[in-house]
Amino acid sequence: ExxxxxxxxxxxxxxxxxxxxxxxxxxxxxxxxxxxxxxxxxxxxxxxxxxxxxxxxxxxxxxxxxxxxxxxxxxxxxxxxxxxxxxxxxxxxxxxxxxxxxxxxxxxxxxxxxxxxxxxxxxxxxxxxxxxxxxxxxxxxxxxxxxxxxxxxLSARLRAFRHDGTLPDYPLGSDFTEVEQRIVRALGWLKANTATPLKKIGTVLRALGAKPDDEEAMARMQLTAPVSLGDRIEAKLLALGLGETRQR
CATH class of the missing domain: 3.40.1080.20 (Acetyl-CoA hydrolase/transferase C-terminal domain)
Structure with missing residues (x-):
């Protein structure tokens, strides 16, 4: 001892x-x-x-x-x-x-x-x-x-460090690729913005006008060419989430 x-x-x-x-x-x-x-x-x-x-x-x-x-x-x-x-x-x-x-x-x-x-x-x-x-x-x-x-x-105080790379999503490293990290952020945003029936309706309506501009992320989720109605809605939602969480 x-x-x-x-x-x-x-x-x-x-x-x-x-x-x-x-x-x-x-x-x-x-x-x-x-x-x-x-x-x-x-x-x-x-x-x-x-x-x-x-x-x-x-x-x-x-x-x-x-x-x-x-x-x-x-x-x-x-x-x-x-x-x-x-x-x-x-x-x-x-x-x-x-x-x-x-x-x-x-x-x-x-x-x-x-x-x-x-x-x-x-x-x-x-x-x-x-x-x-x-x-x-x-x-x-x-x-x-x-x-x-x-x-x-808190977000306002950390924004500068997020933008210059000092404070990335995973400071100690991650097995997620850059594309997957963008998807994780988008899915997190979608979860928060579909947590209630009212939020879900509003988010789906907003997603109807969303246009995908992250081909890598859409391909990773196999939503590049959605066929069924469900897949098309998922693609629209993902496109909206990616747009809302894009780091500028």
Missing amino acids: SLARLQRHDARFFNSCMMATVLGAAVSDGLEDGRVVSGVGGQYNFVDMSNALDGARSVLMFRAAREEAGTAESNVRWNYGHTTIPRHLRDLYVNEYGIADVRGKNDEDCIIAMGGISDTRFQQALMAQAQQAGKLRAGFHAPAHWIDNTPVH
Whole structure:
């Protein structure tokens, strides 16, 4: 054990989770209705190890929000009915809006730190729940910069880095070809814009006038010469998605 500890001095353990609570608990492997999303693997062991080793830290990464049936949902929760990593093992949380270092913090400071990396649309409700539970002082006012935690503001700040190639879709590399990466972006756009019946109707109507201008992508999806009605609609939708996500 002594050798293992020396080899892991100042270790950093990175894992991902689906949701986190403002009190520092993490949800990684299942939902509160009992559904299992994935095996927990060694995540708990790594987090536990980070608390036992000298200088070690645990980093849990997650998205601040998600789209569900066309509705935005926060992944920073007040509480949740399933826990993978308990709050007493809280350490570092990272998402698109920043880093929350909550190791050793009291509950109020932990709530404020997690609130600082939550999406602006959900901050007020989260802080109100904390105040109702007596975990956050009544006179708390969110710092002014919290209002910038929105997808639109984040996209605007990163746009220059996206355009000059500093921040590609896959910074660490990918097995996707350039053509496939364009298709992935287009399909992601189509998924978001057909999430509700109303959005689906609007997107299909827009697609009727779309003209394909990415022959490589259409060929990769075998939609260069669609025959059936379904294939023709798919080709139109893909052409629209490719046009909407073209990097200019």
